[in-house]
Amino acid sequence: MEKQNLDWSNLGFNYRKTEKRYVSNFIDGKWDDGILTEDTNVVLNESAGVLQYAQTCFEGLKAYTTQDGQIAIFRPDLNAQRMEDSAKRLHMQPFPKDRFIDAIVETVKANASYVPPYGSGATLYIRPSLFGSGPVIGIKPSEEYQFRVFTTPVGPYFKGGAKPLTLCVSDYDRAAPYGTGHIKAGLNYAMSLHALRTAQQNGFDENMYLDAATRTKVEETGGANFIFITKDNKVVTPKSESILPSITRRSLMVVAEKYLGLEVEEREVLFEEVKDFAECGLCGTAAVISPVGKIDDHGKEIYFPSGMSEMGPISKKLLETLTGIQMGVLPAPEGWIKNITIGGA
Numbered sequence: 203m204e205k206q207n208l209d210w211s212n213l214g215f216n217y218r219k220t221e222k223r224y225v226s227n228f229i230d231g232k233w234d235d236g237i238l239t240e241d242t243n244v245v246l247n248e249s250a251g252v253l254q255y256a257q258t259c260f261e262g263l264k265a266y267t268t269q270d271g272q273i274a275i276f277r278p279d280l281n282a283q284r285m286e287d288s289a290k291r292l293h294m295q296p297f298p299k300d301r302f303i304d305a306i307v308e309t310v311k312a313n314a315s316y317v318p319p320y321g322s323g324a325t326l327y328i329r330p331s332l333f334g335s336g337p338v339i340g341i342k343p344s345e346e347y348q349f350r351v352f353t354t355p356v357g358p359y360f361k362g363g364a365k366p367l368t369l370c371v372s373d374y375d376r377a378a379p380y381g382t383g384h385i386k387a388g389l390n391y392a393m394s395l396h397a398l399r400t401a402q403q404n405g406f407d408e409n410m411y412l413d414a415a416t417r418t419k420v421e422e423t424g425g426a427n428f429i430f431i432t433k434d435n436k437v438v439t440p441k442s443e444s445i446l447p448s449i450t451r452r453s454l455m456v457v458a459e460k461y462l463g464l465e466v467e468e469r470e471v472l473f474e475e476v477k478d479f480a481e482c483g484l485c486g487t488a489a490v491i492s493p494v495g496k497i498d499d500h501g502k503e504i505y506f507p508s509g510m511s512e513m514g515p516i517s518k519k520l521l522e523t524l525t526g527i528q529m530g531v532l533p534a535p536e537g538w539i540k541n542i543t544i545g546g547a
Contacts, residue, residue: 203544206315206355210322213357215488220353222312224305227335228295228347236305236349238312244348251334251344258333258388259288262487263449265310265317265326265353265542268530273310273317273542276528278303280449281330288385289332297332297349306330307542309351314544316355320529327356327487333388359489364521366495366510367484369423370401371473372409376424376444379415383444390446394424408484410497412473413442420471423484426492427451430471431481431516433507437464438479440471450524451485456535457523464516477504481514491521 219242226236251257261281268274282302289296297305306328310317318324329352336346374397377383382390394409401409410428413419420440422428427448430438437458439451458464476482482494495510496503508514513521526532528539 203314205317205319208316208318208355210318210324210355211357213318213324213355215356215359216354218354218356220313220316220355222309223350223352224309226297226301226305226349228297228349233295233297233301233349236301238308242352244350246335247337249337249339251336251338254338255334255341256387256389256392257292257294257344258331259285259292259294259386260329260331260388261285261386263306263328264487265328266528267317267320268528268539268541269320270530271320272530273314273544274528274530274539275306275310275328275542276540277449277453277538278306278540279537280452281306284386284447284449285330285332288387291382291385292387293343294332294334295347302330302349303540305349305351307540309353310542311544313353314542316353318355323358324355326353328353359492364489364492364513366493366506366508366513367407368405368496368498368510369408369410369494370404370406371497371499372397372401372411374409374411375414376409376411376421377414379413379444381444383421383442384446386446391425398424406498413444418473420473420476421445426484426486428471429454429483429485429491429517429520430476430479431483431514433478433480435464435480435516437466437516437520438471439466439468441468442470448485450487450490453538454485454491454520454524457520457527460535461523461532462516462519473499479506481508481517482506483513483517483520490524491517493517
């Protein structure tokens with residue numbers, strides 16, 4: 203299979219059209235068989251549920267070229283489960299989990315020439331989405347839905363390596379108790395945009411959101427979970443019913459315990475504890491771990507001992523180990539890697 207003629211090592215983290223995308227519609231009480239199409243456009247009724255009442259959720263995962271030349275995707279079963287959980291919470295018709303994985307595989311196969319080569323630092327980003335496509339006026343769920351998967355080749359989230367970020371404690375709330383913070387709903391990201399732009403205009407990279415009920419506990423940022431490293435190398439991550447269950451974060455906790463022999467702990471993290479941690483990072487599909495060097499609490503600055511110039515040593519080990527698993531350099535736990543066979547190879 204011949205690869206696209208792209209400058210793989212210099213791709214940005216931006217949308218680039220690929221050849222095919224997968225589309226399936228839920229109409230008259232059932233999902234159709236789904237198709238691959240070259241059409242990038244979505245045609246909707248002006249009163250579609252997604253437009254009127256934000257009935258939409260999405261996922262994000264990547265396809266890689268591993269060290270031995272295979273195309274692989276990482277833990278797609280967890281993405282399938284999380285999308286089902288999101289759909290149910292938004293009272294949408296879930297797309298069947300087995301078909302979700304099949305649709306991912308089919309879409310990646312159709313765009314295999316866009317999967318970057320091993321060692322380029324680039325990957326094929328995969329974006330499944332589900333939304334209400336039927337018309338509604340009264341406040342109620344749509345009766346029709348569309349599931350789509352598109353792909354786009356992307357470069358590393360951070361060019362030249364991940365430099366530590368500066369965060370600020372946000373004056374806004376990300377999610378209320380018993381709300382939608384635990385699902386990957388589009389509305390969660392929409393409400394974070396103003397807070398993010400406000401933080402950036404004030405010279406910060408991202409927000410640290412505290413819990414809405416007491417504003418004393420660490421939750422997450424607008425698009426990533428936190429991990430902290432204690433001074434005795436314990437890996438700690440916040441626990442809350444309004445935090446999105448990041449697949450990357452869950453995987454890193456396994457890596458920390460099973461591969462690196464570190465003690466791990468998922469628990470409530472009080473904001474007053476943050477100053478005592480040795481390292482801080484943000485976990486997500488895009489960058490795996492983004493190091494944090496400083497947090498500003500309304501003028502009071504918290505600096506981590508890992509510094510503002512490079513990633514801390516434990517975070518670096520976690521990053522290298524997880525990416526090593528994804529790229530086939532290190533053995534993966536059973537079920538973590540799904541290889542995709544192209545053209546009977």
